[in-house]
Amino acid sequence: MTKFADIKGFVFDLDGVITDTSVLHGNAWHQLADSLGVSWSDDLANGLKGISRMDSLEMILKAGHKENDYSQDQKVALATQKNDNYVAEVNKMTPANILPGMKAFLDDLRDKGYQLSLASASKNAPRVLDKLQLADYFPQVVDPASLTHGKPDPEIYTKGAQLLSLDPAQCIGIEDAAAGVQAINAAGEVSLGIGDAHELAAADMVFADTASVTLENIAKRLG
Ligand code: B16
Ligand code: MG
Numbered sequence: 001m002t003k004f005a006d007i008k009g010f011v012f013d014l015d016g017v018i019t020d021t022s023v024l025h026g027n028a029w030h031q032l033a034d035s036l037g038v039s040w041s042d043d044l045a046n047g048l049k050g051i052s053r054m055d056s057l058e059m060i061l062k063a064g065h066k067e068n069d070y071s072q073d074q075k076v077a078l079a080t081q082k083n084d085n086y087v088a089e090v091n092k093m094t095p096a097n098i099l100p101g102m103k104a105f106l107d108d109l110r111d112k113g114y115q116l117s118l119a120s121a122s123k124n125a126p127r128v129l130d131k132l133q134l135a136d137y138f139p140q141v142v143d144p145a146s147l148t149h150g151k152p153d154p155e156i157y158t159k160g161a162q163l164l165s166l167d168p169a170q171c172i173g174i175e176d177a178a179a180g181v182q183a184i185n186a187a188g189e190v191s192l193g194i195g196d197a198h199e200l201a202a203a204d205m206v207f208a209d210t211a212s213v214t215l216e217n218i219a220k221r222l223g
Helices: 021-036 042-047 053-063 072-090 102-111 125-131 155-162 178-187 215-222
Strands: 009-012 115-118 171-175 190-194 205-207
Touching: 009 155, 021 042, 021 053, 021 072, 042 053, 053 072, 072 125, 102 115, 102 215, 115 155, 155 171, 155 178, 171 178, 178 190, 205 215
Parallel strands: 009 115, 009 171, 171 190, 190 205
Antiparallel strands: none
16 A cells, blocks of 8 residues: 655646636536436436536437437537536636635645646636636646546546656656546555545545645645
8 A cells, every 4th residue: 555655746637626617517417408408416416526528418418318319519519518618617716716725735845845746537627717716826737638538437537647757656646536436446556535435435545625635634644
């Protein structure tokens, strides 16, 4: 088992970890689902966390047994419609939208010389970081367009460590989604989940909320 002293870098998810865009994503998908006559549920909303835009659309259409009702071009148009609504909300974001404790945690990591990279499935991640005034903290961002497979495949977390020139075992990956925790584990990084302990049971450590994520608490859990 990795020791705290072995850790040199942190690979961050964005949505649900640094800021709560998961609510904005959920609202925009909910609106689209309503317009398509697909009934919305909490389970569907949770299952979309960390999942790429087109895969999310497929999941929604499948939930409504409509996966064969649209051509590829129509699906792209639907995903674009959702994204336009989502981006309009992102453009209203400010640093006040950083989740509790995350700014202090990032400052602490930077002060102590840890390397940071971003492993968000979102193509809007650079825009979100910019709105939160956190772009300077993340010079290394995995480009989701460069990926062959989305979460839960390990590819995005493997690349997150590679960008830092670190071995995955020297990195802690931080996630709010079960699919993301699976990806971190498969990449061979230490997984830190934020949220429900049952939902994230596969994580090496789970914190109930972002405010509890501090280096001190991580050191206590890792030993
Ligand atoms: P976009 P993460 C993920 O971000 C979201 O959790 C997921 O709901 C979204 O569909 C995905 O990004 C793609 O986002 O449509 O903006 O490219 O959690 O991996 O930071
Ligand atoms: Mg997330």
